Amino acid sequence: MIKSRGGSGPTEIVSIQVGINPANVGQCTIEATGDVLKIVEATDKSNYLITAVKTGNCTVSVIPEGGYKVKQLNVDKVSQGAISEYTSENLDADHTMYVWMEESIE
Helix, strand or coil: CEECCCCCCEECEEEEEEEECHHHCCCEEEEEEECEEEEEECCCCCEEEEEEECCCCEEEEEEECCCEEEEEEEECCEECCCCCEEEECCCCCCEEEEEEEEECCC
């Protein structure tokens, strides 16, 4: 738990762990907006840990590097297809995400 400023009591948090397929490390970065407290990128860019306010909203965006696009995004082991953004509303538990990238053909 994190104590909020002003002494109004602790803020409950949840985490979102985002993993990048090992073959695709360096082909994208992860950003998060909404009720996000912190995002920590692994030094090798293979995963990101996002902490957010419990009951809040969080949008996770996959930002492809030039020449790449999202091939698949899984949330809690369920495929969401080839999307580059996913929003969780009213966060009530920890979540996992996993990203696969592919070359974009133009």
